[in-house]
Amino acid sequence: MTAGTQIRLPAHLSHPFSPAGRADPYPAYDWLRSRAPVHYDAMSRLWLVTGHADCAAVLRDRGFSASAGQQGRARGEELPPSMLTTDPPDHTRLRAPGLLLLGPAAIASVAEGIAADVDDLLERLAGETVVDAVREIGSPLATSVFLRLFGLAERDRKVFAQLAQAASINLDPLAGPQVAALGRSAMAELSRFLDGHCAVAAPSPLTRLAADDRLTRPEMLGVLGLSVVGGWQPLAEAIGNALYWLLPRPEALAALREGGDELARTAMDELLRLEAPIPFTARVAVGNVTLPGGEVPQGARVLAVVAAANRDPAVFDRPGELLLDRTPNPHLAFGGGPHFCLAAQLVRQTGAVLLSRLARRFPAASLADANPAWAATMIPRRLRSLPVNLGGLPVDLDDLPADLAALPAEPGAVPAKLGGGDAY
Template identity: 35%
Template sequence: MNNAAVWDTDETALRACPYPAYAALRADGPVHRVDRTDAAPVWYVVGHAEARRALTDPRLVRDVTRLPEEGRPVEPLAALGLDRSMLGVDPPDHTRLRGLVSAAFTVRRVALLRTRIREITDGLLDAVADRSGVDLLDVFARPLPAIVICELLGVPVTDRAVFLGWIRDLFDHAGPRASVRAAGRALAAYLGDLVAAKRASPDQGLISALLAARDERHRLTDAELLSTVTLLLVAGLETTVHLIGAATVALLRHPDQVATLRTEPDLWPRAVEELLRYDGPTEMAVARWATTDLILGGVPVPAGGEVMVVLSAANHDPALTDDPDRLDIHRRPVPHVAFGHGVHHCLGAPLARLEAEIALRTLFERFPQLRLAVPAGDLRLVPNLSLRSLTALPVTLT
C-alpha cells in the first residue's frame, strides 16, 4: 500500500503552489492513502488515468445515505446547502436533476449569451479605465459572473453584494465554523424567500422554470429545488471568479504567452483550455465514498473509505501531456479534468469557458500595460482545498 506522509494542507507554500507536492506523490504511485491527524484516512487520486476512472466508478458515490448508517460520515455539502443538489446525489436522482437544468447550459444556448457577456465586461472595465490600480477580483472577476448568473437565474443583480459576502464566508475554511453555518442559514433564507417570490410572480429566469417542474410535474422536492438553486448560484460564481483570477496571474507571469495572444488572438479559446489545465480553479473534486472494498490504482480502499480525486494533480500528470508544468497556449488540447469527468462533469463548463475567454481577451487587449501590483509570491490563496481562490488580486492597469 502506498502511504503519504501527513502534511499540513493549509501551509502557505503548499497552498500557493501544490504541484511539486502532488508530483512527489505521483512519482510514488497514482493513488495514496493519506493519514490525517484529526480525521480518518483519505485516499488521494493524483494520476490522470486513475482520476478519470475514479470519477466514473459507480462504486464510489457522492450520496452518503447510500452508506451503512453506522459510521456514516457527515455530508460536507450540508453546511453549504448543496447536499440534495445534483452535486450531492448519484443516478438516478442525479440524472433527473441534471436533466431539469441542462437545457440552460448547452453550448448553443450559452453561445447566445456572448453579446450580453461582452456588454457586461465592457461596462465593468469602463468603470475602472481611469484608475491606475485596482483589486481585479473586486472590480471585475467577481462581478462579471455574478451579473451573468443572476440574470440567467432571475436573481436581482442589486442583491449581489449581500449574497457574495455569504458565499465567501461559506468557502473560508480559515474562518470560524459558526460563520460558515451562519452564512449557510442566511443564504438559504434569502433563496427561500426568492423562490417564494418567483412562485407568486414567475419570470423568464431559470428559477421560475425549476418551479414549474416542481409545481406542475412534481419532479423536484422542496429540498431539491432549494439545493439546486443554491448550487447554480454558488457554482456559477465561484468557479468562474477563480478561473479568471488564476488565469490572469498565470498570463502575467508568462509575458511571452500574452505577446503570442496579441499577435494570434484566435488562440484565445485554446489558451483558456490550457489555463484550465495549468492552474484550474477547482483543486479537488467533491469527496466520494467507497460502497464496497475495492482496488484503485493498485491500492486497496475499504468500504466506507473517503476518496478525493485531485484534479490539479491529474492535470499535471506527464502521462497526460509532455512537460505538464509549463504553460503553453499552443499545446494541443488534452482531456484535462478541470471541470471533472463523467456524470458529475460541471454543467456550467461551457458558460465558464465563454466568460473566461471574453473576460481575459478584453482585459488584456484594453490594458496592454497590465501587471501585478505586488510580487507574485505575495499573492495569497484562501485555505480551501476545494477551490484555488485568491484572497485578492491587486494589479496596475496603466
Template identity: 65%
Template sequence: MKASRGLPADLAHPFSPRGRADPYPAYRWLRANDPVHFDVTSRMWLLTGHADCALALRDPRFSAALGQRERVREDALPPSMLTTDPPEHQRLRSPGALLLGPAAIRGIAAGIAREVDEVMAGLAGRTEVEVTADIGEPVATGVLARLFGLPAAARTEFAGLAARTSVNLDPLAGPKEAAAGRAAMGELTRFLGAHADRALGGRDEDGRTSPFGRLAADDRLTRPEMLGVASLAIVGGWKPLAEMVGNALYWLLPRPEEAARLREGGEEAAGTAVDELLRVEAPIPFIARVTTEAVPLDGGTIPSGARVLALIAAANRDPAVFDRPDDLVVTRSPNPHLAFGGGTHFCLGAPLVRHAGALLLHDLLSRYPGLRATGSPPVWAPSLVPRRLDGFTLAL
C-alpha cells in the same frame, strides 16, 4: 490496508497552511511515489494520477452521494446534483440544463458581452485595480444576473448573498464559518424563491425569458428541488468565476508570449486558453467520493467504504498525459484536464465558465495591453476551495 509511505520531511502536507500556498511539490512526490496514498492525517485515500482520478470520477463504485462525508462540518448538504448518484442525479441534472446548458448560455451570450463591456468601460481612467473586487466579482455578478434575469435593483443584495454562501464550497470550513454559510443559504433560497415567480414572465432587452425563468416553469422538479439546483449554480459558480481572472492573470502576465496568443487569437483560441488556465490552476482542487466496494488500482486496492479524494490539481499536471505539465501552453489541444470533473458529474456550468472566461480575458488583455502586476505580490488564500489569490493589484 497498505502501509502509508508518508511525505518526506521537507515537503509540506498539501492541506497544511504552508502546503495550501504551494501543494504541487507534494502532489508531484505522491504521484511519482505513492499515487494511491492513504493519508493518516485526514484518514482519506488520495489519488494523484490522471487515470486513477478519471476513473474515480466516472466509475459508479465511487459514490458522490456518500462523498460528502469527507467534510469536517456536521451539517449535511441538501440533495443536489453534487451529492446524488444516478439515477437521482440525472433526474435533477436534466432540468438543470435549462439553466446552465449550452443552449441557455447561447441565449444570453449578447447579455454576457454587455456585462463584460460595462465592467471594462468602468475601468477607464483608473490607474490601478484589485483584480477580484474590481473585475472578477462585478463580472460574476453581472453574468449570473443575466442567467437569473435579475433586475438591476436586486444585484447588490444578490452579490452579497453569493459572497456569503461561498463558504459552503470549503469542506474544511470551521464551525463559525459553516454556521454563517448555512444562514446565508437560507437567505439565498428565499431570495430565489421570491424572484422565481417574476422570472416566469420576465423578458430581457432581447425579448428572451431568462434561463432561470425556463427552469422555474419546468414541472419535472418540485419547487424545493428547483431552488436547490438554482442555489447550487450560484454557490458553485459565483466565487470560482470571480476568482478565475486573478488566477489566470497570475499565470499570463509573467508570460507575455502566451498572453499575446490569447489576445491575438479569436474566440476559439481564447476558449482553448481558458481550458489550459483551468488545468494549471484548478479552482476546485479535489473531488470527494466514497467507495461502495473494494476497487483495485495499479498503485493499491482501496477498500470498500473508504473516503477518497481525487486530487484534480495533481492529475491535471500528470506527465503521463500532459507534455510540459507544469508549463502554461495556451494553445494546448487536446486538453483532457479534469477541472470540470468527469462522467455523469461533469460540471454543468462548464459552458458558462468557458464562454464568460474567454470573453473577459480576451477583452481585458486587448483593451489594456500594458496590464501589469503592481504592489505587493499576491498570496494564495488559506481556504482550500476555491483556490484563489488575495491582494492582487494591477496597473492599467
C-alpha cells in the same frame, strides 16, 4: 495499501493541506503522484488520489459515491437535494432540468449579454491605474453573468452578491463548525431570495427552470443554489487565477490579442488546468475498487485531487508550463463522469471573452505585485487579492490604496490542524 501504511513527505516538502503547503501544493503533489498516486493520508484521514488515470477513474466509476462523499461534510445535518448530493438515477433526474439553467441553449441565450457585461466592466476600469482583479474584475463579472441567467435587475446586484459570497463558504470542506453553520444559513437565505424572484424575474434560464414540472420546488431551489455555489465563486476565482498566470507573460498576452476567439477558448482551458478553483472532489468507495495506481477499500473516503492530476506528466507535456494552444487538453478542472460540472461552458465562455477583450483593451497590463498571497481556504483555490496595473508601468506597493496593499484576515480561514478529518 492499507490505512495503516504511512507515506511521509521528505523534509523539504510541506503537506499540501498544511498552512505552509497551501500556497504552493504542487511540489508535494508531484512527489505523491510519482510515488504513491493512491494512498491513505494520516493527516486528513482520507485516501488521496493524485494520478490522472486514477482521478479519472474515481470520477467516472460507479463504485464511488458522490452522495456519500458530500454527506460526510454535513456533520449530521441533512443536505438539500441537488446534483451534488445525489448519485444516479436521482442525479440524472435532477441534472436534466438543470440544463434549462446552464445548458448550451441557456448559455447561448445570454452570450451577447455576457460580452456586453465584459465590455461595460472594462470600460469602467479604463480610468483606473491599479485594480484588484479579484474584487474588481472576477467578482463583479460573475455577479453580472448570474444576474443575466436569473433575470434579476441591477437593483438586485448588491444583495445577490452578498448572499452568493456568504453561501460560497459551503465550498470549503475544511471550514470550522461555526463558519460552516454561517454558510448553511446563507444558503437558506439565498434560496428564499431566489424563490421570491422566480415569479417576478425577467424571462430567463431561471424562469424556464422554475416553470419545469419535473422537479419539486425544493429540488428546483437546490439546483439554483448549487449553480451559485458551484458556479458564481468558481467563475470569479477562475478569472483571478487566470490573470495570475497570464499577466507576468507579455508574450502570452500578445498572443491572445492576435489569436482570436479560438485561442482564447483553448487558453482558458489551459489556465483552468494550471490553477483549478476546485482542486479536489470527494467520493466514498461503495466496495473494494482497483485503480491503476492501487487498491481502495470499501468505505474509504477518497479525494480525487484533480489539481495534481492536471499536472501529470504521463498525460501533459511540460505540465508546469502555460501553453495557450495546448490541444488536446483532457484536464479535470470540471470533474468528469456523471458529475461533470454543469457550469463548465459558462466558465469557459465567460473567461475566454474576458481574457480576449482585456488583452486588447489593456495591452500593457501587468501584475502590480509579483508575489500575491493565496487565501487560506482549500476550496476554492483563490487569491486573497491580485493587484493589476492596467497601464503596465511599475508600481510601488507602498503607494497602493490600503484596500489593495493590505491582506485582510480570511473570514473562512481554516484551523492550522485538520483535526478529525470529518469535513468530507
